[in-house]
Amino acid sequence: MRITTRRTTTHTPRRGAALTVAACAALVLTLTACGQEGGSGNGSGKAAAPPAADNKAKVCLVMKSLGNEYFQSMQKGAEQHAKELGTVDLTSVGIQNETDIDGQVAAIDKCITQKARALVIAPADSKALIAPIKRAASAGLKIVNIDVKLDDGGLKSAGLDVPFVGPDNTDGAKQSGTKLVEALGPGAKVVILEGNPGAANAEQRKAGFQAAVTEGKLTLLDSKTAHWETDEAYTVVSNMLTAHPDIQGVLASNDSMALGALKAIKAAGKDKRIKLASFDNIEAIAPFVQDGSVVATIDQFPSKQAGDGIDQALKLLSGQPVTGWIKTDIKVVTKAG
Template identity: 60%
Template sequence: MDRRTFLAGIGAAGVLSLPASAAWAQLKKPVVGLVMKSLANEFFKNMQEGALRHVEERGDCTLIPLGIQSETDIDGQIALVENLITRKVDAIVIAPADSRALISPLVRAAKAGIKLVNIDVLLDANALKKHHVEIVFVGPDNKEGAKMSADVLAKALGAGGKVVILEGNPGAANGVQRKEGFMESIAQYKLDLLDSRTAHWETEEANTVFSNMLTAHPDIQGVMAGNDDMAIGVVKAIEAAGKKGQIKVIGFDGIAAIQPLIKNGEVLATVDQFGAQLAADGIDAAMKEIGGQTLTGWVKTPMKLETAATI
């Protein structure tokens, strides 16, 4: 029996439906809830798989991995946190879909004595401060990573290159930070920004949004996509428009599905932020918190620029 089964064995009245000896044994093994964004996104599928492997290797905790159906299902992610509070887990490791909307349920979790670790997408610091809650952030420098990828595109186009940006969720800090990185590259290399719109991290939405951009601006030369899923949607739109090889694209995340597109030149670059290791680092931080350590600030995690030369 694992700790998850133990928690499920406690009824609404708090009565155990499992043998007391088995239940007591599992009390010694902490339960960590991992709340991710859309599991339709390859990045978070990899994160979940890596987290499960890591917990199996550690052997000293039980993991409850949870994800939402789409990148914009913020209410669904709030419900997942509320569910973990009800189940009285020991810690929650979360990659929030929105940097502000998840604050209230996480504050409730903190008040319930649950340890919290923020990964991937930075929670709003001012909102946390207002509630007198401090949560360690384990994650990469999204702004720096976005500029690394955008610089490859900028150097390929040269000054005056006409580009557009496909943004992530407007309420997610990593979406904002990646756009900031793109804008720094645009300014440094004197590119011409024609348009910038959100596609909420989604492939099909990016396909539609970019198709509309291309209709409005048929002279687009480059695309800066906030993640690889959107970059894939852009590549499909380019092919459908008969412009394959005429428009250069960059992404962010380093998912496996983007690698063939980099190899054949349809995508110039991406940034691998090692999702599986990111989850593992978050779980390790949660276990330290459970063990009595107090973690604060930013634990910076690595990134790697991926191009045809490196892949």
């Protein structure tokens, strides 16, 4: 098994591959060898590039920042899944930070140059990545979208039919936010830390938090982006605490930002008075869930999600139709379990 990876920075291994997946992968290789690969898929009018020299399906996984523990887990899960399949030549790559759209564009172009047969992508921006993805599809790559949904209008304009493998972010954020409502009670004053503007999951999580705030009759004082980043969240929340010294709760759209918020809250001497709800369930947030600082986070199983994306790419390569939303699991994580 040959796996090549490039990490821009330095959770659990995925379960064993199902026999149907292995059979699907075998079918990919058989059809390719006979020159009978299925339809173009993903809106492409060209045949897929030849397989890797060792007869394994060459798949590119393009993620967001590998400085984020969430995507480190995704990468490990994908590599483990590829190893278990034994029929995939996986290249996994991340970007420098959560807003490095140019880095993802360069990674996609490299996948095309290296004659990958499929691209599995967690886009940093739901609209800006459509043009390079269109280039990849036109070069014959099968495309699978994971984690952050690409913009439907942009896909339609580009003539692309790209399946999405990912969770219900709105529902997850609402469930997490509802736990904060239960902890604080009606009338409590809260703020929201948003993800990247332009990213569908950022908009969906904000909507889910807002729904919890409205239904729980909380008072929303402010809502600002920290671009998914810990350091930026520290600055944003520090400024919020100055402007609104009576904040009682923070709704953070990911755990990385929650960590920055916790640091700012502690620096202000308010760590015993302000509660958080978050999203992602990275290992670094676990101690704060256990001590009650974070009342809830959402596990969306990134390592399994990446493997599921690879499985769907193999189905496309075998000529099977894959379309629409393949919904993945979420779980509310609290101190109670």
